[in-house]
Amino acid sequence: MSVSTVPDRRWLTSAIALSRLAPPSRARYAVGAIVVDHGGVVLAAGHTGESDPHDHAEEVALAKLAGRCDLSRATLYSSLEPCTARRSRPLTCAGAILAAGIRRVVFAMREPPLLADCHGAEILRRGGLDVVEVGDLAYLVAEINNDVLGVTAVGCTPRCAPTRPGTHRTAAGTTGPAR
Numbered sequence: 001m002s003v004s005t006v007p008d009r010r011w012l013t014s015a016i017a018l019s020r021l022a023p024p025s026r027a028r029y030a031v032g033a034i035v036v037d038h039g040g041v042v043l044a045a046g047h048t049g050e051s052d053p054h055d056h057a058e059e060v061a062l063a064k065l066a067g068r069c070d071l072s073r074a075t076l077y078s079s080l081e082p083c084t085a086r087r088s089r090p091l092t093c094a095g096a097i098l099a100a101g102i103r104r105v106v107f108a109m110r111e112p113p114l115l116a117d118c119h120g121a122e123i124l125r126r127g128g129l130d131v132v133e134v135g136d137l138a139y140l141v142a143e144i145n146n147d148v149l150g151v152t153a154v155g156c157t158p159r160c161a162p163t164r165p166g167t168h169r170t171a172a173g174t175t176g177p178a179r
């Protein structure tokens with residue numbers, strides 16, 4: 001795993017800002033994703049619910065690039081760890097990233113085990129990708145997703161979500177909403 005660079009932090013901050021465009025919902029995380037080539041040119045971007053309520057940010061950005069260019073030297077920036085489980089569609093964002101041939105992913109916040117059991121970082125690393133977690137920016141993602149984290153988590157403040165993911169539990173006797 002490599003460390004983040006100054007441009008990484010800038011692009012990731014842009015992806016986090018993009019997530020604010022997601023339509024408000026307590027049933028899913030607001031996520032922003034940006035694909036940047038090795039020369040620093042934005043190839044595509046997307047956010048949660050961009051054209052359909054079930055849209056995930058990473059899949060939206062990648063769909064705009066489908067078959068158009070070699071992404072092997074591009075980096076995908078996502079405010080949240082790419083998903084490996086979802087109820088809304090069969091293709092996960094981690095799967096879409098692997099299929100697209102992207103070799104590097106930078107994200108800010110690990111997905112808490114509230115809406116789905118996510119292992120995006122591990123799955124992508126196992127796939128040979130360079131995965132960089134910029135955890136000190138995770139609080140920004142948590143703030144934007146305060147409603148989701150607040151209504152789903154029990155005994156936990158949104159601030160603890162990115163740093164203590166193992167402490168989260170869904171409410172007893174309830175099932176978390178679909179992501």
Ligand SMILES: [Zn+2]
Binds near residue numbers: 058086094
């Ligand atoms: Zn996803």
